[in-house]
Amino acid sequence: FTFEEMREGVEFAEKYGAKVFVATNIFAHNEDLSGLEAYLKGIQDAGVHAIIVADPVIIETCRRAAPRLEIHLSTQQSTMNRQAVQFWKEDGVDRVVLAREATMEEIIEIKQHVDIEIEVFVHGAMCSSYSGRCVLSNHFTDRDSNRGGCSQSCRWKYDLFTTEEDMEQAQVGIKEIPLFQADDNPFSMSSKDLGMIEHVPELIRAGVDSFKIEGRMKSVHYVATVVNAYRQAIDAYFADPEHYEMKPEWLYEIQKAANRPLNTGFFYDQPDHEDHIFEPEDKISPYDFVGVVMEYDDKTQTALIQQRNHFKPGQEVEFFGPQGTFFKQVVPELHSEDGQQLDAARHPLQLIRMKVEQPVKPLDLMRKKMGNK
Ligand code: SF4
Known part of the structure; x- marks a missing residue:
C-alpha cells in the first residue's frame, strides 16, 4: 500500500466504525531497518490507529518517531505469561496479542494481574510450530515466514x-x-484451524478485550462470513449474558465459508494427533462467493451486482450482509449494465442488473451452493 492508499483505507474503515492496524511484525534484520522512521511517520500521518509489532527496535522507533500510533505487541513475540505482559506494558505497549499457544487459564491469570488490553486469536489457521517461528518455508522456498512470506510448507x-x-x-x-x-x-x-465461536462467553468473562480473526490471504467472502458469525455471538452475549445461548446457525454459517476442520487449539488442552490434518486437505468450500451488491433501487427492486464467480438464471443464491440481510432467492433474468439480456454472469467483475426480492445494501454479498447447476 502507498500512504495515500492507506489514508483512503482508513477513511473507508472509519466510515463503518472500524479501525486500521498495520502489521510491522517482522523479525527485522539490519537491512530491514533503513527507512523505518519515515515509514512509521507515514502511516501515522495516514491516520492508521496502531501498529502490530514484534521487534523491540520497531517499538522503540515508533514511540519516538510516531507517538500517536498505538503499539500492539504481535503474537510473533509468543507472549504467554503475566511477567512478560508486565514487561511489555512497561515498555510502552498498549495491547498484547497473546501467543496462540496461551491457555484459557493463563489468559485469566494475565488479566487478573496486569492492567493492559489483551487480544487473542479466536479463529483461523494455526502453525505446527510456535506461531510463525518456523523456517520450513525459508528452507523449501526461500520465503521467510518471519518476514511475512510463509508459503505454508507444513500444509504441502x-x-x-x-x-x-x-x-x-x-x-x-x-x-x-x-x-x-x-x-x-x-x-x-498441517494443524486444524482454530475455531472458538462456541466459547465466546468464556473468552469475554476471561477479560479478553479483542478477538483476532485471521484474514490474511483469505477471501472477502470468508472474512465477511466468519466475522459476521462472531459479531452476532458477541452482540447476543452482551445483550443478555444470563440467557445467552450459542446458536448452531452461527457455526453452520462459518462452515459455509471455511474449508478446514476446527478445534480449540491450546485453550483447554495440549493439541494431539487428533488436532492435526495428516492427509491432504479437502479444500472444497460448500459455497461459492458469486457477487457483491453495488447498488439497490427500492422502487424497481433491482440491484447492481459485481460478479465474482459464475452464476446464471434458475440457480438458488443467498444474500447476506453485516446489518442482518439474509435470504435466499432464485436468480431471475440477468441484464448487463447497458440492458442486454444475459444467459449467465460469466465475466469477473462484470456489472449485472437483476431483480432482488428483498432490500439489499451496498457491499452485501451473494453466494451459491457449490454444485448448484
Ligand atoms: S510453514 Fe506452517 S508451521 Fe511454518 S510458519 Fe508457515 S504455517 Fe506456520
Missing part, C-alpha cells in the same frame, strides 16, 4: 518412506514409493 503433501534406501530408489524411479501404509495417501503436517 509429503511422501513418507520406511527407509532411506526406499526413498533413494523411489527418487530415481527404481521402485514405487512404499508409503507409511499400503494406501497411497501423501502426508501433511
Whole structure:
C-alpha cells in the first residue's frame, strides 16, 4: 500500500466504525531497518490507529518517531505469561496479542494481574510450530515466514518412506514409493484451524478485550462470513449474558465459508494427533462467493451486482450482509449494465442488473451452493 492508499483505507474503515492496524511484525534484520522512521511517520500521518509489532527496535522507533500510533505487541513475540505482559506494558505497549499457544487459564491469570488490553486469536489457521517461528518455508522456498512470506510448507503433501534406501530408489524411479501404509495417501503436517465461536462467553468473562480473526490471504467472502458469525455471538452475549445461548446457525454459517476442520487449539488442552490434518486437505468450500451488491433501487427492486464467480438464471443464491440481510432467492433474468439480456454472469467483475426480492445494501454479498447447476 502507498500512504495515500492507506489514508483512503482508513477513511473507508472509519466510515463503518472500524479501525486500521498495520502489521510491522517482522523479525527485522539490519537491512530491514533503513527507512523505518519515515515509514512509521507515514502511516501515522495516514491516520492508521496502531501498529502490530514484534521487534523491540520497531517499538522503540515508533514511540519516538510516531507517538500517536498505538503499539500492539504481535503474537510473533509468543507472549504467554503475566511477567512478560508486565514487561511489555512497561515498555510502552498498549495491547498484547497473546501467543496462540496461551491457555484459557493463563489468559485469566494475565488479566487478573496486569492492567493492559489483551487480544487473542479466536479463529483461523494455526502453525505446527510456535506461531510463525518456523523456517520450513525459508528452507523449501526461500520465503521467510518471519518476514511475512510463509508459503505454508507444513500444509504441502509429503511422501513418507520406511527407509532411506526406499526413498533413494523411489527418487530415481527404481521402485514405487512404499508409503507409511499400503494406501497411497501423501502426508501433511498441517494443524486444524482454530475455531472458538462456541466459547465466546468464556473468552469475554476471561477479560479478553479483542478477538483476532485471521484474514490474511483469505477471501472477502470468508472474512465477511466468519466475522459476521462472531459479531452476532458477541452482540447476543452482551445483550443478555444470563440467557445467552450459542446458536448452531452461527457455526453452520462459518462452515459455509471455511474449508478446514476446527478445534480449540491450546485453550483447554495440549493439541494431539487428533488436532492435526495428516492427509491432504479437502479444500472444497460448500459455497461459492458469486457477487457483491453495488447498488439497490427500492422502487424497481433491482440491484447492481459485481460478479465474482459464475452464476446464471434458475440457480438458488443467498444474500447476506453485516446489518442482518439474509435470504435466499432464485436468480431471475440477468441484464448487463447497458440492458442486454444475459444467459449467465460469466465475466469477473462484470456489472449485472437483476431483480432482488428483498432490500439489499451496498457491499452485501451473494453466494451459491457449490454444485448448484
Ligand atoms: S510453514 Fe506452517 S508451521 Fe511454518 S510458519 Fe508457515 S504455517 Fe506456520
